[in-house]
Amino acid sequence: MNQLLREQILTIVARVPKGRVTSYGRIAKMTDGASARMVGAALRSLPDGHGLPWQRVVDASGRIADHPGADRQRRLLRDEGVLLDSRGRVSVDYFWP
DNA sequence: TAAGTGACGCGTG
DNA sequence: GCACGCGCCACTT
Structure with a gap:
C-alpha cells in the first residue's frame, strides 16, 4: 500500500466528527488517487488500539x-448517537462533510 | 509471471 | 431494490 x-486516508478518517459518518468513496476522492478499495484495505490493516x-x-x-468487525461497528455507531434503520443503514443525513 | 482476492463505487437491466 | 459486470490496485498464492 502506498x-x-x-x-x-487515516488522517481523513481521524477528522470525521463524532456522531457523523462518511464513505469509502468520499475518502478516496479526498486523497491523491486512492480508490475506495484502498480505503478499506487501509482500515483492515489497522492494529488494535490505534484510536x-x-x-x-x-x-x-x-x-x-x-x-x-461489522457487528462491533454497528454497536460503536449506536453508542455515539448514529441511528441505524431497520435494515441496518445509516441515514444520508449523518454523512460528513 | 499470472491469477485470485477484497471493510467499494457506479452504470445497466 | 437486486443482480451483474467492470474498474480499481496492493497483496497473496
Missing part, C-alpha cells in the same frame, strides 16, 4: 460494509 495515500474512528466509515449507500 504510504502517502495510507497516511492521507482512529474507523467505525464512521460506511459504504456509499449508508450500509455497514460486510467485514469481520
Whole structure:
C-alpha cells in the first residue's frame, strides 16, 4: 500500500466528527488517487488500539460494509448517537462533510 | 509471471 | 431494490 495515500486516508478518517459518518468513496476522492478499495484495505490493516474512528466509515449507500468487525461497528455507531434503520443503514443525513 | 482476492463505487437491466 | 459486470490496485498464492 502506498504510504502517502495510507497516511492521507487515516488522517481523513481521524477528522470525521463524532456522531457523523462518511464513505469509502468520499475518502478516496479526498486523497491523491486512492480508490475506495484502498480505503478499506487501509482500515483492515489497522492494529488494535490505534484510536482512529474507523467505525464512521460506511459504504456509499449508508450500509455497514460486510467485514469481520461489522457487528462491533454497528454497536460503536449506536453508542455515539448514529441511528441505524431497520435494515441496518445509516441515514444520508449523518454523512460528513 | 499470472491469477485470485477484497471493510467499494457506479452504470445497466 | 437486486443482480451483474467492470474498474480499481496492493497483496497473496
